[in-house]
Amino acid sequence: MDVTLIFLAICFLAAILAGFLGGLFGIGGGIIIVPFLSVFMGIPIHDAIAISLVSVIATSNAGGSSYLEQKITNIKLAMYLEVATTAGALVGSIITLLLRSWVLFIIFGVLLVYVSFTSFKSRATDERRMITNEFAAAKQDGISKYLGLTGSYFDASKKKEVEYRVNGASKGALISSLAGVTSGLLGIGGGLIKVAAMNMFMNVPLKAAVGTSKFMIGVTAAVGSLLFFVTGVIDVYILAPIALGTTLGATVSTMIMNRLRSYVLKVGFGILVAYLAYTMFVQGLLLGFGIKLPILG
Amino acid sequence: MYSVLVVGMIASSILFASGLILFFVQNPNPMQAEMTHYSSFREFVQQLMLLRASAILVLATIILIATPITRVLISVVVFAVNRDLKFVLVTGIVVLILLVSMVLGYLWNLSIS
Numbered sequence: 001m002d003v004t005l006i007f008l009a010i011c012f013l014a015a016i017l018a019g020f021l022g023g024l025f026g027i028g029g030g031i032i033i034v035p036f037l038s039v040f041m042g043i044p045i046h047d048a049i050a051i052s053l054v055s056v057i058a059t060s061n062a063g064g065s066s067y068l069e070q071k072i073t074n075i076k077l078a079m080y081l082e083v084a085t086t087a088g089a090l091v092g093s094i095i096t097l098l099l100r101s102w103v104l105f106i107i108f109g110v111l112l113v114y115v116s117f118t119s120f121k122s123r124a125t126d127e128r129r130m131i132t133n134e135f136a137a138a139k140q141d142g143i144s145k146y147l148g149l150t151g152s153y154f155d156a157s158k159k160k161e162v163e164y165r166v167n168g169a170s171k172g173a174l175i176s177s178l179a180g181v182t183s184g185l186l187g188i189g190g191g192l193i194k195v196a197a198m199n200m201f202m203n204v205p206l207k208a209a210v211g212t213s214k215f216m217i218g219v220t221a222a223v224g225s226l227l228f229f230v231t232g233v234i235d236v237y238i239l240a241p242i243a244l245g246t247t248l249g250a251t252v253s254t255m256i257m258n259r260l261r262s263y264v265l266k267v268g269f270g271i272l273v274a275y276l277a278y279t280m281f282v283q284g285l286l287l288g289f290g291i292k293l294p295i296l297g
Numbered sequence: 298m299y300s301v302l303v304v305g306m307i308a309s310s311i312l313f314a315s316g317l318i319l320f321f322v323q324n325p326n327p328m329q330a331e332m333t334h335y336s337s338f339r340e341f342v343q344q345l346m347l348l349r350a351s352a353i354l355v356l357a358t359i360i361l362i363a364t365p366i367t368r369v370l371i372s373v374v375v376f377a378v379n380r381d382l383k384f385v386l387v388t389g390i391v392v393l394i395l396l397v398s399m400v401l402g403y404l405w406n407l408s409i410s
Binding site: 005008054057058060061062064065068069075076079080082083086087089090146147148218219221222223225226227229230234236237239240241243244247 | 298303309317354355358359364372387394397399
């Protein structure tokens with residue numbers, strides 16, 4: 001691979017954007033970096049996935065530490081769900097060997113369409129539930145209660161402390177383990193699905209879900225990265241500007257996320273999920289039926 | 298935990314940036330990137346001592362990948378110090394799964410190569 005200053009500069013700029021969006025929505029930015037590197041820069045898809053996965057760690061370090069400092073991250077919730085995602089990644093890689101992958105892509109596509117739709121529909125509910133105090137008044141299930149999964153953060157756009165009690169621990173764990181499966185399949189951290197699981201099924205306010213997801217995705221990505229590293233398929237020359245860019249982008253966006261309204265974040269989140277759902281269908285239809293849909297971006 | 302993430306982030310960023318700068322200093326007409334495979338750990342350290350750009354970038358990658366793993370290990374210790382046994386167990390399971398998947402992945406890589 002030829003390394004030129006212009007090539008690296010383009011990678012750096014694209015990575016800033018990926019890191020920025022990743023910080024806002026609690027995701028690693030793999031859904032942006034993989035198509036950018038493979039479609040626009042002509043890098044083989046496997047190399048692109050490896051680079052993207054390592055860069056997810058960079059944005060998780062930057063964003064995760066920032067949200068920790070702002071006390072938005074729920075560390076205990078993160079630890080609990082990490083069990084589910086890492087186990088999911090492990091089980092997922094075994095399932096992947098047994099099931100035809102196009103079936104998985106279609107299943108995830110359908111799941112994500114639902115998540116995207118619900119995200120648009122529920123764009124105002126976070127703020128409404130803050131006012132009616134539903135986050136704090138929810139009844140906890142056995143696991144959440146046993147582990148003491150509650151939390152609070154200061155919402156900078158509403159200028160008030162938001163308390164919440166986690167519920168739906170088993171449902172959330174199931175969906176997070178699915179996030180682990182996608183991580184193994186596609187080289188993404190699965191952040192979108194983790195945020196959705198926490199916000200929609202576990203009674204966690206969106207911003208707390210974003211902060212907690214950002215903290216978690218580095219661990220999920222570290223496992224895969226380590227394997228890529230051992231086998232020596234990581235191109236460190238391309239990784240360097242990408243990692244620097246995502247670190248910078250995530251640092252900036254984590255500083256402004258808390259000041260945005262949940263409403264705005266939810267709509268943006270819904271659009272990103274819809275895009276991810278589309279790419280899943282693209283892959284599924286291509287692998288299953290040889291139908292080629294255009295890739296956006 | 299916070300300081301692990303910040304130190305990891307700053308250290309790898311500085312190394313990535315200086316590695317790239319060194320690369321362009323060492324290769325005024327960069328065409329082909331030099332290889333980043335080392336036959337032994339000693340060779341890697343030697344290259345590092347010589348401040349080869351490629352070795353510095355590899356070191357940055359190692360620090361980056363090690364950061365979240367170190368964070369998990371440290372949280373086991375933190376929960377143990379706080380006598381939060383439930384979470385020592387929860388985090389311990391995460392460590393175990395990480396180990397199992399690394400071993401399985403390594404074996405799988407051996408079997409296909």
